[in-house]
Amino acid sequence: MSTMKAMRIHEYGGIDALKQEEIAKPQPAADEVLVKVQAASVNPVDWKISEGFGEGWLGYTLPHTLGCDVAGVVEAVGRATQKLHIGAAVFGYTNLAHEGTYAEYVLAKESEVTTKPAALDFIHAAAVPVSSLTAWQALFDIAGLAAGQKVLIHAAAGGVGSMAVQLAKVRGAVVIGTASARNADFVKGLGADEVIDYTTTRFEDAVQEVDVVFDLIGGDTQQRSYAVLKQGGILVSAVQPPDEAACKAARVRGEMVGVQPNASQLEEIKALIEAGKVNVSVEKVLPLDDAKQALTLSKQGRTRGKIVLTVA
Ligand SMILES: NC(=O)c1ccc[n+]([C@@H]2O[C@H](COP(=O)([O-])OP(=O)(O)OC[C@H]3O[C@@H](n4cnc5c(N)ncnc54)[C@H](OP(=O)(O)O)[C@@H]3O)[C@@H](O)[C@H]2O)c1
Numbered sequence: 001m002s003t004m005k006a007m008r009i010h011e012y013g014g015i016d017a018l019k020q021e022e023i024a025k026p027q028p029a030a031d032e033v034l035v036k037v038q039a040a041s042v043n044p045v046d047w048k049i050s051e052g053f054g055e056g057w058l059g060y061t062l063p064h065t066l067g068c069d070v071a072g073v074v075e076a077v078g079r080a081t082q083k084l085h086i087g088a089a090v091f092g093y094t095n096l097a098h099e100g101t102y103a104e105y106v107l108a109k110e111s112e113v114t115t116k117p118a119a120l121d122f123i124h125a126a127a128v129p130v131s132s133l134t135a136w137q138a139l140f141d142i143a144g145l146a147a148g149q150k151v152l153i154h155a156a157a158g159g160v161g162s163m164a165v166q167l168a169k170v171r172g173a174v175v176i177g178t179a180s181a182r183n184a185d186f187v188k189g190l191g192a193d194e195v196i197d198y199t200t201t202r203f204e205d206a207v208q209e210v211d212v213v214f215d216l217i218g219g220d221t222q223q224r225s226y227a228v229l230k231q232g233g234i235l236v237s238a239v240q241p242p243d244e245a246a247c248k249a250a251r252v253r254g255e256m257v258g259v260q261p262n263a264s265q266l267e268e269i270k271a272l273i274e275a276g277k278v279n280v281s282v283e284k285v286l287p288l289d290d291a292k293q294a295l296t297l298s299k300q301g302r303t304r305g306k307i308v309l310t311v312a
Helices: 044-050 122-126 129-142 159-170 181-189 219-228 244-250 263-274 288-299
Strands: 003-009 019-024 032-041 069-077 089-093 105-109 113-115 150-153 174-179 194-197 210-215 229-237 253-256 282-287 306-310
Touching: 003 288, 032 122, 032 129, 044 288, 069 105, 069 122, 069 129, 089 122, 089 129, 089 263, 113 263, 122 282, 122 306, 129 159, 129 210, 129 229, 129 263, 150 159, 159 174, 159 181, 159 263, 174 181, 181 194, 210 219, 219 229, 219 244, 229 244, 244 253, 282 288, 288 306
Parallel strands: 150 174, 150 210, 174 194, 210 229, 229 253, 282 306
Antiparallel strands: 003 019, 032 069, 032 105, 032 306, 069 089, 089 113
């Protein structure tokens, strides 16, 4: 039996519970492809899952291999697959409920992965799927962001925020991002019209009458965000369900985004990357063996762009 290296948890013990193991190399079902992983990016959900986030609703049993962003090469295809062929360089977000991408191989459906942007190496391609799909689905599918509208993006320097700033600019919106001073030039460079240093300025003193708030922080930041929305505006949160009473009082809408794999949207994002309209920022690259260190860094909440693990 051939085996592969995988980073797994057997219990919800946090990052320290992660173990490097040798497990059976998976075989694709009829509608799956087997991807030889070259790079896997780190998302906060990875360390959250190690702590028990999603226990019950994600529908998997332990042990579980962490990771959901991948870039790699198709090594085998199921008999019912139609688009991807052996040898194709692909990237994508594999469903959180499946075995993850912190491994030498991962299974994926053609609805989850597609050919990677030619302009990007595997490291940068792996940084794209979850962050850009979350931003796309929040801003476009849920908020219906339109040209000329004003959007406030919290945590604009992080993985999702850095994609959200660029996608909102592509859409023709006026973009205000929050970040600490050390990231102000970075967020401006992504195209933001204004950057608010949340460590020295209360954002509600600096911005008003926005059409859309994209909340990547929750808590007090979310609570203070209702007041900056126009009547009829919308707050979309990726971290915490909006407060119904606060939405009602401010006459705004509140929605949660739960990112879904979507290879067609990744094709649209790929076109923007290839046209030079969206750039990918990777702050740190570490080998898969250092996954614990990568997760610890992610948990500190200071990542600029993305952290990526290399597997090959
Ligand atoms: N629901 C979903 O489907 C979904 C999908 C993706 C992500 N998420 C969640 O969304 C959140 C963001 O994800 P991510 O990948 O973008 O995280 P990330 O890359 O780890 O975000 C780090 C960034 O947050 C900024 N930051 C920290 N505290 C801040 C504050 N109070 N105000 C403004 N910026 C602040 C930091 O900038 P400074 O260093 O300048 O402070 C840093 O650049 C996570 O909780 C993640 O789990 C949810």
